[in-house]
Amino acid sequence: MLYIESMENLFYYTDPYCREIDAKVTDVQDITEQQAHQLSVSLGKVPHDVCAVLFSTTIFYPEGGGQPGDRGTVTIGGHSFEIIDTHKKHNNVIHKGQEAGDERDSDGGLGIVPVHFVACSKNLIHAGDEAHLVLDWDHRYAFMQLHTAQHLLSGLMFSKLGIGTVSVHLGVDNLTVEVSEPEINESDMLLIEDAANDAVLSGLNVSCSFLSHSEAEALHMRRSIKVDTDVRVVRIADLDAIACGGMHVKCTSECRIVLYQGQEKIRGNIRTIWKAGTAAMDQIHADHDIVRRLCALQSARPEELFGISDALQKSLVQERAEKSRLSLMLAKSLIDARIAGKASSCAFVLDSEMDLKSFASAAEGYDNLALAAVKKDSGKILWLVVLKGRYEKIQFSEVRSRLLGPLGAKGGGRSPLFQGMAAECTDESIAEFLRGFEAMAGEA
Numbered sequence: 001m002l003y004i005e006s007m008e009n010l011f012y013y014t015d016p017y018c019r020e021i022d023a024k025v026t027d028v029q030d031i032t033e034q035q036a037h038q039l040s041v042s043l044g045k046v047p048h049d050v051c052a053v054l055f056s057t058t059i060f061y062p063e064g065g066g067q068p069g070d071r072g073t074v075t076i077g078g079h080s081f082e083i084i085d086t087h088k089k090h091n092n093v094i095h096k097g098q099e100a101g102d103e104r105d106s107d108g109g110l111g112i113v114p115v116h117f118v119a120c121s122k123n124l125i126h127a128g129d130e131a132h133l134v135l136d137w138d139h140r141y142a143f144m145q146l147h148t149a150q151h152l153l154s155g156l157m158f159s160k161l162g163i164g165t166v167s168v169h170l171g172v173d174n175l176t177v178e179v180s181e182p183e184i185n186e187s188d189m190l191l192i193e194d195a196a197n198d199a200v201l202s203g204l205n206v207s208c209s210f211l212s213h214s215e216a217e218a219l220h221m222r223r224s225i226k227v228d229t230d231v232r233v234v235r236i237a238d239l240d241a242i243a244c245g246g247m248h249v250k251c252t253s254e255c256r257i258v259l260y261q262g263q264e265k266i267r268g269n270i271r272t273i274w275k276a277g278t279a280a281m282d283q284i285h286a287d288h289d290i291v292r293r294l295c296a297l298q299s300a301r302p303e304e305l306f307g308i309s310d311a312l313q314k315s316l317v318q319e320r321a322e323k324s325r326l327s328l329m330l331a332k333s334l335i336d337a338r339i340a341g342k343a344s345s346c347a348f349v350l351d352s353e354m355d356l357k358s359f360a361s362a363a364e365g366y367d368n369l370a371l372a373a374v375k376k377d378s379g380k381i382l383w384l385v386v387l388k389g390r391y392e393k394i395q396f397s398e399v400r401s402r403l404l405g406p407l408g409a410k411g412g413g414r415s416p417l418f419q420g421m422a423a424e425c426t427d428e429s430i431a432e433f434l435r436g437f438e439a440m441a442g443e444a
């Protein structure tokens with residue numbers, strides 16, 4: 001097998017900025033069930049026709065160390081096919097980390113065989129074919145920026161705060177660094193953000209080199225080395241050194257900017273969330289656009305927006321409380337008007353301003369009451385029945401099907417309150433429900 005015991009055919013290591021290359025197809029296979037499973041995990045779905053292709057040399061980085069595999073196109077005999085993902089075989093055994101951030105096979109140990117998943121039938125590609133490989137550079141470069149920013153952040157958290165990195169994940173939207181701490185101060189993370197951006201502005205050199213295991217050990221890096229072979233060590237000037245098989249930019253200035261996004265708890269640790277590179281600049285522009293539009297909407301300056309929003313929220317809470325107080329009063333007076341001078345039963349069809357909840361609350365103030373209310377609400381019918389005092393002898397379960405039949409309604413409840421809903425029905429069927437209810441209450 002090519003590649004084994006050699007890095008020279010892994011062009012993504014020798015020239016990380018190379019975007020296209022000529023190569024020869026060395027092997028074509030149907031994808032295995034395991035590979036199909038891996039693809040469905042990393043891509044969400046697997047196209048109908050996919051084959052696994054090995055090339056004599058490649059610029060495609062195979063997924064590992066929390067960094068996704070490269071994608072792009074391959075052209076063979078004038079036909080172009082999509083390379084949807086790249087994974088790795090290791091000593092002829094699939095050895096891909098199943099967990100995001102699992103770096104066991106990504107310390108740059110030898111024996112990596114990148115497997116390219118090409119979206120076409122296996123019959124269209126043959127061993128010996130001349131091929132031209134082209135990277136999806138935007139995709140790759142975004143992850144080079146993110147990955148380098150992650151080294152910066154992990155290195156700074158370790159050197160400034162003594163905080164170790166447990167796992168990392170590089171995603172399309174952000175990067176996360178899980179740290180071995182149950183709690184983390186926001187102010188500490190802002191300090192790390194500042195230090196990371198200082199390093200970006202300083203344009204520090206990022207270098208990658210293969211060292212023997214003992215040479216690497218002598219560096220006393222922040223994380224112990226997971227393989228016992230030679231390792232690839234990635235250094236950011238004298239700020240950080242770590243064994244890593246991933247892809248990085250050659251200068252920290254290419255990370256452009258590093259933004260702290262917040263933190264969340266995970267397995268008793270804290271996961272810190274960050275943005276970097278082009279994605280971070282895009283986020284700044286998007287945020288700025290939102291602020292600009294909100295300012296125009298409120299005729300306000302950015303620093304006034306929080307006060308305005310807070311005041312609006314408080315007045316909304318007050319308005320809602322006032323509305324429900326008035327709704328309750330209205331429901332009571334409607335019930336009183338309807339039951340005045342006759343048996344304590346009433347039935348209503350509510351308009352859109354009234355809600356069933358007010359009627360259910362209002363019903364609490366009556367000792368004897370049979371109440372039915374129906375409301376049309378965005379394409380469906382909501383119904384409420386209250387049977388209190390002497391009406392409690394009506395067994396709802398016994399009259400349920402006769403009562404709800406005209407509405408085709410579902411629902412139930414416990415004495416004295418029953419409620420539910422129905423699909424849209426006619427005014428006549430609502431009227432029939434209410435007549436049926438009045439008749440039932442009249443017999444009680």
Ligand SMILES: [Zn+2]
Nearest residue numbers: 147234244246
């Ligand atoms: Zn790395």
